[in-house]
Amino acid sequence: MQDAEICRLLDEIQSDIDGEHEAFARRDFECKLEHHRNIKPLLGKKDGLVRRAVECYWARALANYRPGAALLPVDALGRPDTRWLRSLEVDYLPEYGYRVHMELNENEFVQNTALTKKAYLGRRDVERSGVRWKGDLRCAVLGFSETDTQDLDIFDILYELYVNSAFYFLKSP
Numbered sequence: 108m109q110d111a112e113i114c115r116l117l118d119e120i121q122s123d124i125d126g127e128h129e130a131f132a133r134r135d136f137e138c139k140l141e142h143h144r145n146i147k148p149l150l151g152k153k154d155g156l157v158r159r160a161v162e163c164y165w166a167r168a169l170a171n172y173r174p175g176a177a178l179l180p181v182d183a184l185g186r187p188d189t190r191w192l193r194s195l196e197v198d199y200l201p202e203y204g205y206r207v208h209m210e211l212n213e214n215e216f217v218q219n220t221a222l223t224k225k226a227y228l229g230r231r232d233v234e235r236s237g238v239r240w241k242g243d244l245r246c247a248v249l250g251f252s253e254t255d256t257q258d259l260d261i262f263d264i265l266y267e268l269y270v271n272s273a274f275y276f277l278k279s280p
Contacts, residue, residue, distance in 0.1 A: 136203055136228070140246050143199040146270070154274060158194070163278075165192040168275040172268050178261065180216050180246035191216060191249075195261070197269035203229040205262050207251070222252035226262075 108116075157164045166189040169175055179187040191214035198206045204227040211220055218239040225234040238253040251261045268275065 133203065133229075136199070140199040140201065150270065154194075154196070157272075163190075164276055165272070166190050167194055167279040168272040169268065169280040171275040174264050175248070175268055178246065178248035178251075178264065180244060180249060182215070188214075188216075190214065195265065195269050195272070197266045199266075200225070200227075202227055205266075207262060207265055209252070216241060217249055218244065222249065224252045224254075224258075228257075228259075 149186055169179070169192055170187070176187055179189065180191065191211050192209060193212045193229040194210040195229040196206075196208040202205055204225065206223065206225040208223045209221065211217065211222065218235065218241055221236070222238065223234075223236045226232065233255050235252055235254070247261060248265075251258055251265075
């Protein structure tokens with residue numbers, strides 16, 4: 108076979124693989140959306156309790172969540188800073204979408220009091236709040252809200268934190 112023919116066949120195979128992966132990704136998403144709908148009342152109950160009665164809940168949960176460490180801003184001394192996070196809500200949405208909403212305490216990183224990002228994966232549609240940075244300090248978790256990309260890796264990390272935040276909070280000393 109000639110190089111051109113091999114390249115054409117490889118392109119066809121890759122196209123078929125991509126199609127299969129897209130179908131799998133949609134089925135996977137639908138399964139996650141169904142699970143999210145099932146636990147949504149429990150998440151609401153947890154969120155209500157936290158809002159009413161627990162000081163620094165999200166900062167403590169985030170401080171104990173190792174997969175999120177690389178996303179965190181650092182303070183002037185280079186230590187991970189979690190004090191900026193007042194509340195977090197992360198949702199799977201119908202129509203192959205997700206939403207992340209963070210309410211922020213006063214902090215040295217951004218002027219915003221809230222950041223939201225909503226993305227629809229099939230449509231490549233991203234709605235986001237702009238980040239108003241205070242200075243040169245940047246971090247992935249806050250910058251996530253200003254990107255036009257869908258950032259599924261960061262979404263997955265934040266979703267894990269949101270759903271299992273009580274576990275991470277309870278690990279606090």
